[in-house]
Amino acid sequence: MREPNFWYRAPGWQSALLAPLGSIYAALTSRRVAQQPQYTAQVPVICIGNINAGGTGKTPTAIAIAQHLQKRGHVVHIVSRGYGGSLAGPVLVKEGTHSADQTGDEPLLLSAFAPTWVAKDRALGVQAAVEAGATAILLDDGFQNPTVAKAISIVVVDATRGFGNKRVIPAGPLREPIGAGLRRADVVLTIGKGEIDGLEGKPVAKGHLIPLQTGMTWTGLRVLAFAGIGNPSKFFATLRELGVEIIKSEPLDDHQPLTPALMRRLETEAKAQVAQLVTTEKDAVRLPDDFRSKVLTVPIRLEVEDWSSLDSAFQQEGL
Numbered sequence: 001m002r003e004p005n006f007w008y009r010a011p012g013w014q015s016a017l018l019a020p021l022g023s024i025y026a027a028l029t030s031r032r033v034a035q036q037p038q039y040t041a042q043v044p045v046i047c048i049g050n051i052n053a054g055g056t057g058k059t060p061t062a063i064a065i066a067q068h069l070q071k072r073g074h075v076v077h078i079v080s081r082g083y084g085g086s087l088a089g090p091v092l093v094k095e096g097t098h099s100a101d102q103t104g105d106e107p108l109l110l111s112a113f114a115p116t117w118v119a120k121d122r123a124l125g126v127q128a129a130v131e132a133g134a135t136a137i138l139l140d141d142g143f144q145n146p147t148v149a150k151a152i153s154i155v156v157v158d159a160t161r162g163f164g165n166k167r168v169i170p171a172g173p174l175r176e177p178i179g180a181g182l183r184r185a186d187v188v189l190t191i192g193k194g195e196i197d198g199l200e201g202k203p204v205a206k207g208h209l210i211p212l213q214t215g216m217t218w219t220g221l222r223v224l225a226f227a228g229i230g231n232p233s234k235f236f237a238t239l240r241e242l243g244v245e246i247i248k249s250e251p252l253d254d255h256q257p258l259t260p261a262l263m264r265r266l267e268t269e270a271k272a273q274v275a276q277l278v279t280t281e282k283d284a285v286r287l288p289d290d291f292r293s294k295v296l297t298v299p300i301r302l303e304v305e306d307w308s309s310l311d312s313a314f315q316q317e318g319l
Contacts, residue, residue: 002253003054003230007173008164015171022171029144029168029176033184037149039123041130041137044151044317049143051181052163052173054254055230056156057191059106059282060209060302062138065154066114068307069136069319077134079125080107081141082118084255089119090128100286105255106140108285114138123147136319143184144175151317154310155185158231159194159206186313191302192234203309211238212299219243223278223296224270228252228286235280238298247275258286267294 006014015022046065050056066076082089085104093103093111100108103118110116115132119125122139126148129137143153157163164173175181178198182188187203190196222245227235232251239246250266270277278296279287287295304310 002251003173006165007167008161011165011167011172015165015167018171019167022168025170026168026177026180030180033144033146033176033180035146037123038147039127040149041126043130043135043137044314044319045126045137045139045148046152046154046314047139047143047148047150048154048156049139049141050156051143051175051178052157052161053169053175054173055234056158057189057207057209057302058141058156059109060300061154061156061189061191061207062110062140063113064207064302064304065310066110066138068304068310069314070114072319074319075133075135076114076138077129077132077136078107078110078114078116078138078140079122079129080104080110080116080118081120081122082107083141085118087118088121090117090121090125091119092117092128092132101257105282105285109282110140121147143181152186152313153184154187154189154313155181156189156191157196158234159190159192159196160234161231162194162196187309189304189310203312205304205306205309207302207304209234209238209300210303211242212301214299216296218298220245222247222273222275224248224250224266224273224275225278226250226252226266226283227280228254228256228258228283229280230254235298235300238300239278242298244278247273252283255286258283258288258291260288263288263291267291 082104093107093116107116117125168174189205236249284297
């Protein structure tokens with residue numbers, strides 16, 4: 001589902017009309033997160049989550065933290081629910097063996113950087129990672145899921161959009177009220193330009209999403225860009241910053257299947273406009289096999305300005 005535009009405007013009649021449903025959603029979330037964990041791992045579990053629904057930058061955050069801890073000698077495993085995948089797990093994702101239809105797109109991408117487990121039951125996934133020798137586990141999402149005890153909870157926020165109209169789903173973009181979520185957070189990581197109000201007294205780290213230098217010359221390239229991520233406009237903005245000439249931008253729903261029919265339509269439109277198809281890394285893992293050589297990908301990485309807030313939390317857990 002594509003998020004409504006009114007989520008990121010000043011509260012109006014739509015959010016007022018849906019506010020009672022938002023209150024019910026918030027109450028259900030509050031009841032859920034108050035439950036006791038079913039499983040406590042013998043190694044630190046670091047939850048990378050958000051208060052907003054949709055894309056805030058959790059996947060590049062998981063990659064950056066995995067690499068940061070790996071440089072310190074830790075054996076990092078990632079556990080994901082595998083949104084959109086058919087496998088219940090726990091199963092260790094293997095690139096070349098599994099498809100995005102089986103594991104979901106994010107685990108398939110993450111598996112290139114650290115051993116990644118897909119498990120609909122997160123507790124079973126964490127247990128499998130521990131048994132496989134993990135010394136630190138990154139829980140991809142799951143901030144509002146109480147089944148696994150978390151040593152560290154990192155809340156990721158898109159600094160450009162903040163918390164939107166600050167209303168709870170469906171009246172706004174929040175999975176729970178801001179204050180309730182921040183009380184459980186150990187560190188807040190803001191990504192992008194902008195300042196977030198209300199974070200006083202909370203450790204904050206800042207980062208930026210940077211296109212990975214691959215030797216590709218993007219300046220002046222005519223493209224038809226498509227993206228099925230939480231915030232496609234962020235990807236299109238990155239392309240413009242690279243100097244790309246976007247002939248058409250096609251925002252898709254988050255995790256939307258890239259069916260052969262959809263890809264043929266996009267290919268036909270691109271050829272008619274003499275444009276190159278281009279997409280995100282996360283979308284690329286969902287491409288049909290016969291389109292993988294036809295679509296360019298822009299790898300994005302998170303660059304953290306100052307790791308001190310995060311390192312302080314890691315050190316308290318012996319990492």
